[in-house]
Structure formats: C-alpha cells, structure tokens
Amino acid sequence: MMPDSIARFRRFARAVTAEIGALDSSFLGRGRPLGAARVVNAIGAGRADVAEIRAYLGLDSGLMSRLLRSLEEEGLVATEPHPEDARRRVVRLTDAGQREFLAYEDISDARASTLLARSPRADALLRAMDLVALTLGRDRIAIEEADPRGETARACLEAYYAELARRLESGFDVKRSRDPEARAMVRPRGTFLLAVADGLPVGCVGLKGSGGPIAEVKRLWIDPAARGFGLARRLMQAVEAVARDLSVAVLRLDTSSALPEALALYRTSGWVEVARFNDDPYPDHFFEKAL
C-alpha cells in the first residue's frame, strides 16, 4: 500500500467528520433532542419494528422505549402490537409525525444542495461520493425485481446504452439492435433485476423469455462506481435462479469483445461459447448455458 494512503484516508475522515457532524446537528433546531430526531428519521425511512430501529441506531432497550414514549406524547408516532407476534411492536408516523419527518428531509436536502452548489465540479464530486459510498456500503447492496418500464429501470438502461455507445467502435443505436420488448422481461415470460444500493440503482440485468424452454439474458450493466464488488456475478446468479423458477431449460446471451470483463465473467461461470444465433449487428460473441 502506498505510504501516504493512510494519511489520505484520515484526511478524508477528518474533512468528512466536520461536515457530517454539522449535518447531524442540523437535526437539532426543531426543539427535539438528537436521539428523538434520529428515531423519527429511522421510522420515516421505512423502519417499523422497534427492535429493528434499536439495532439500527444502536440504542439500549430502555432508552428506545423512553424515546418512543416522548414521541408518542408529542403526537408524532403511534405504536401497536405486531400482528404476528404480540410481544413485538410496530411503530408508524402519525400525520403530524410525517410532516415533521418531511421537515427534517427538507433540512437535509437543502444542506446537500448547498454543499453541491459550492463545488466547482459537482459531477466529478458526485462520482467520487458514489464510489466512496458504494465501497463502504457494498454489503448493503440488494438485488430486487423491478418493472423494466419503470423509471428506475429505464435510467439503468439509458446508462447501459450510453456505455455501449462509448465502448463499441461503431457506436450503438438501440433501434438497430434487437430491443427486447419490455413485456418479454416481465413475469411470467421473463424478469428484470436491479441491484440497489441505499435506494439508488447501481446495476441491472434482464431475462427475456418467450414462454418456451429458451430464454435470453440481456442488458447486464453495473454502475462504474460499483464495479469490482462481484455484483455482475451476483446479478447473473439471481437471473439464473429466476430462469430456473420459470422452468427455462437453456439460457442464451450475446455480447461484444469490446466488453472484456463480461466475456471473462461468462467464461468463468459455466457459459459455453456457441455459434451466432441472431443477426444483430453489435454482438460478436454468443454463449449458452443449460440449467
């Protein structure tokens, strides 16, 4: 490791602590101690189980309980027993609580946007932040099914097309390629999977089926900031699992020698190179895998 890499890391930690500490204290100023504000935000972020919130915030059970009581007194949250296990409790925000949560969100958003506006190269800064955030949070990246026509999926596909255009010598035009009909990538014929980090998409893959025994893997893409974590392999494993679930017997895919990482991945995960099986102008390598 470079001799000053630890110094550089620690400079980063210092710079960020100052800024992020301020970000934390911006949760104050609404007449509520930090602990209570953090609970409101955890619930607003979708955490409902008391134990889950406690684990997330690292709180003692007694302290947690007291914070919830004080938020209840304020009329911000309501708790009720868990429907399946009456020992556990679920918390939700009341309307007033929701408003308070949104006020906190506004504070955070405003802070973020001020800091970004100060940056001379906000795009480069964001890419750098993505890389840091994804590296630190790589274990929290989840794979989930999504509608390929949805907004999130379309953003991934746009990024995929843009990258192909950059990397293929001939450029890339979706219309000239065999653009899979979106319905072929929706159950029961196929699927579309997203890799999601903290609510933002960082990768995707499609399974284009016809209802028959052969299906095709399409649109494998990983955000540059999320490369190197084995995410492509995870997506491929997930898409193969769905294919098996849909009783697909043989998977196919086409790819290009302009994408050497993809070629290497297929070759080391059970895919066999076969003869060209379509007349799409872009691919020059074709693979098959029996399930």
Next chain:
Amino acid sequence: MMPDSIARFRRFARAVTAEIGALDSSFLGRGRPLGAARVVNAIGAGRADVAEIRAYLGLDSGLMSRLLRSLEEEGLVATEPHPEDARRRVVRLTDAGQREFLAYEDISDARASTLLARSPRADALLRAMDLVALTLGRDRIAIEEADPRGETARACLEAYYAELARRLESGFDVKRSRDPEARAMVRPRGTFLLAVADGLPVGCVGLKGSGGPIAEVKRLWIDPAARGFGLARRLMQAVEAVARDLSVAVLRLDTSSALPEALALYRTSGWVEVARFNDDPYPDHFFEKAL
C-alpha cells in the same frame, strides 16, 4: 442539477456517517470519554494553545478547563503559562500522554488500513476520497514555503513530471529540460511554495532566481483532485509576492499549448506573451510580467 444528485449526496452522507461514527466511537474503549480523547488528539496533532484547542473543538471555556483538569489528574497533559502572555496557557502531552496519543493514532491507522484493504480498487477509492476531502476542506488549504529538495516537494515535482509526460505529445524527460538547480529555488535567490491541505501537498510552484532583476516561475502544478478551486491563481499571487519581496523586477515563464488551463490563467492575470527566450524543447509559449 441532476434530479438524483441530492439523493446521491445523501447516500454518501449515510454511508460515511455509519463508518465515521464508528471511527469516532473507536476513540472510546480506552476508558476515557470522547471529549477528553478529542482533546488529547488535538494536542497530539500540535495544537498547544488552550484557546486554539477550544476553538478547534468548539468547546465552552468552562468545559475545556474541566477536561484539561481531568487529563492533568490522569497525568496525560501538563499546562504552563504562555511565555509571552501569562494570561494564556499552553498545554503539552507528558510522556504518558504521548503514549496515549500514539495508541489513538494506532487505532485510527488500523481502522483506515482495514477499510482500504477491503476495497477492490484502493487507488480509485483514495482518489475519490481526495476529491471529496479537498472539496469539503478547500477553505483550509494553506500556502507555505518549503525546501524544493525536501521529500514533500520532490513528491509534487514527480507528479508534475508524470503529468507533463502524459500530456505532452512528445513525452517529457526532465534531463532534456532545463531542470532548475534546486539552489536557485531557495531564498535568497528564489523560493518554492507548496499548497498544503491538512498536512498533505496538493500543489506547488517554484521561483527560480539568479540574484538579478529577472526571475523565472517554474513547476506550477495542482493535484487533479484540487483543481477548480482557484489554487493555481493563489499560488501565482503568492509567488509574485515573494518575487517582489526579493526585489525581482521582471518575471518570466515558459509553458506549452498542451496545458491550456495554464495558458488561460497567465493570459487573465497580467502576463504578456513574448518571444521565445530559451531553447528548451518542450515549451512553445513564453510570458513575461513586470512587477
């Protein structure tokens, strides 16, 4: 601004808060509250004035005083009156305090190196961290004089040469260029200035003098992660101030059209393009400025 840029910023803040919060709490576990540990670290980092530490840590005067008393009782610090103003006090670490400080340093270093080791592309991660740290800490970048033969200066010069080699079509070989003798960049003949962010160099510029009325500006370089903050302009202003101080009447410099940012800077800050004044093979533009 892109619609999801705020979401990306906040994902970064979340990821980093979790990690950095842990970094902070790693200051615990040595039987001492966080406040006291932070004071030990501030002193270990070279802060000696009580008021300075107080300002840095944002502490109330009463609290600060109490923290110092408790550290004195532990035998970690010793305070004495300031030699020039007996109202002020200076603090230093005792031997035991120094040991304790180093123990904290070891904890932080170990943490940094664990996180870096987990990263598949530590170099890219560090560059990203540099960019974030420098953007957040841009107001703390200081310009200071240094010996061009020192380790830090040499690291900057190496980076400068490497960048020239990348950007000049013909490549770059220091030996073929008029490598200024280091002594010509030391007072009283010249100077060498470093831009320093949190102890790490992020830019440099040299003033090569002969003792006569003409001196030359050389080796202007800015770390890619620190570009866009107007640092080059600050360095040039600083080097001009030193030149005036050394009674230089006319400044000269040569540069290359492969460095358009540099050309633009000189053209917008009072430099006048003149005819070639040396036979160095690399430069193709020559400037002069009367002081």
Next chain:
DNA sequence: TAAATTGCCTGACTAAAGTCAGCTATTATG
C-alpha cells in the same frame, strides 16, 4: 495609573444519553 479587556478557572446548574435490574405479556419448547 485607573478602567476595560482578555484568558482561564470554579461552582452550580440542566439536559441528554446511557445503564441496569426487575416487571409484564406473549410465544416457543420439552
């Protein structure tokens, strides 16, 4: 040189965070 200011200290206080033992209700287990 008297008055104001500065830098740090002390005592008395509050708020917030965190700990711990014991309680109740519910669910799982032999």
Next chain:
DNA sequence: CATAATAGCTGACTTTAGTCAGGCAATTTA
C-alpha cells in the same frame, strides 16, 4: 402444561456534555 425465552416497558440511577455567572490575574487602553 409448566417452563424458558423473548420483546418491550418502567424506575432509579450514573455519566457526559453543555451552560452561565462570577472571580482572579495579566495585559491593554484611555
């Protein structure tokens, strides 16, 4: 079905952080 385990709650407590008024000694200013 008795017992153990689990989830959350309550009361009593400690620690840490932070605030504020006043005090003292040194220094600056009028």
